Amino acid sequence: MHRAATPGDIKEIKKILSFYCLETEKVEKNLADFKVAVLNERIVGCACLDVGDVVELRSIAVLPGYRNYGIGSQLADAVLHRAATLTDTVYLRTTSPGFFEKKGAMRLGHEDKKMIWNDCAKCDKFDICKQVLMKFNI
Ligand SMILES: CC(C)(COP(=O)(O)OP(=O)(O)OC[C@H]1O[C@@H](n2cnc3c(N)ncnc32)[C@H](O)[C@@H]1OP(=O)(O)O)[C@@H](O)C(=O)NCCC(=O)NCCS
Numbered sequence: 001m002h003r004a005a006t007p008g009d010i011k012e013i014k015k016i017l018s019f020y021c022l023e024t025e026k027v028e029k030n031l032a033d034f035k036v037a038v039l040n041e042r043i044v045g046c047a048c049l050d051v052g053d054v055v056e057l058r059s060i061a062v063l064p065g066y067r068n069y070g071i072g073s074q075l076a077d078a079v080l081h082r083a084a085t086l087t088d089t090v091y092l093r094t095t096s097p098g099f100f101e102k103k104g105a106m107r108l109g110h111e112d113k114k115m116i117w118n119d120c121a122k123c124d125k126f127d128i129c130k131q132v133l134m135k136f137n138i
Contacts (some may be wrong), residue, residue, distance in 0.1 A: 002078050005034035005046065012043035014060050023059070026050075030059075035078045037062070037071045047075035049083055049090075054116055057083070057092040057136070076103050084138045091116060093131040094103075105134040 005013060013034060014024045027034070030048055037045035045062035049055065057079050062072045083090045094100055097107060113120040113133045120126060 002035050002037045005026045005036045020061050023028045045071045049079045049080045055090050090136040091135050097132040105136045108133045
């Protein structure tokens with residue numbers, strides 16, 4: 001089961017993201033855009049739709065022990081469902097491209113990241129960055 005995140009979920013969301021070394025700094029600011037997956041009253045996964053100039057699927061993660069049961073897929077669907085009311089293109093930067101390919105996303109070129117995001121254009125680790133740029137047409 002998934003639902004919109006509430007302030008009481010912040011600590012658990014940050015724990016899940018930290019486990020995979022994903023960014024936690026913007027959780028409070030973007031809380032309204034987070035979905036959480038709940039199993040036996042425990043938060044076991046999260047995902048965020050970052051709505052800026054570019055609409056980006058971010059911060060998707062499922063606790064170890066709960067992976068490969070379809071939870072990540074359901075979270076992605078929930079986020080994309082909301083995105084469909086706002087845009088027809090959702091971008092993402094990921095080190096798990098295989099998961100998103102199964103969901104129907106397509107890979108784009110590494111250099112394209114610089115045109116889409118200022119933080120990529122300015123990043124001094126761009127040449128060694130392992131995040132794959134992908135997009136969903138929804
Ligand atoms: C990526 C992640 C969110 C997927 O969640 P999940 O609940 O394990 O995924 P699901 O069970 O919904 O998997 C759906 C399908 O994708 C496949 N899949 C899951 N993770 C995958 C991965 N990392 N690479 C390739 N395929 C993957 C599953 O095997 C499944 O395939 P099937 O439909 O043929 O059975 C989860 O593995 C995770 O938290 N990874 C670590 C954090 C991370 O890398 N997040 C992405 C940052 S952008």
